[in-house]
Amino acid sequence: MSTASEHAGQAALSICEALLLAMNDHGVLPEHEIVGVLRDxxxxxxxxxxxxxxxxxxxxxxxxxxxxxxxxxxxxxS
Structure with a gap:
């Protein structure tokens, strides 16, 4: 059974992934910077x-x- 905390974590992960994709798509951050953020x-x-x-x-x-x-x-x- 999932807890509210697990749902919050899944929501946060989805939002962050969407933001990273949008930043890459709009040229705000290049791929290597996004990977750097994730590595950090x-x-x-x-x-x-x-x-x-x-x-x-x-x-x-x-x-x-x-x-x-x-x-x-x-x-x-790509």
């Missing part, structure tokens, strides 16, 4: 410290961001 976000979570559970959660977030980079979900690659 992943690195933040990869380097986060905390309890074992918090570290596991951050690792899962970093893995998701890295999968987005690998899949090209937030950049229309």
């Amino acid at each position: 976000a992943a690195a933040t979570h990869e380097n986060a410290i905390g309890t074992d559970q918090e570290t596991e959660n951050h690792r899962a977030v970093a893995d998701l961001i890295n999968a987005i980079i690998a899949g090209g979900n937030s950049v229309r690659r």
Whole structure:
């Protein structure tokens, strides 16, 4: 069963991906800058410290961001 927090996270991810695509489409940010933003976000979570559970959660977030980079979900690659 999904929680309200999970729905909020999915909504935030969808909004951010749409914004990244729009910024690329309108020439605001080139592809390499968008990928850089995503890499910075992943690195933040990869380097986060905390309890074992918090570290596991951050690792899962970093893995998701890295999968987005690998899949090209937030950049229309030619």
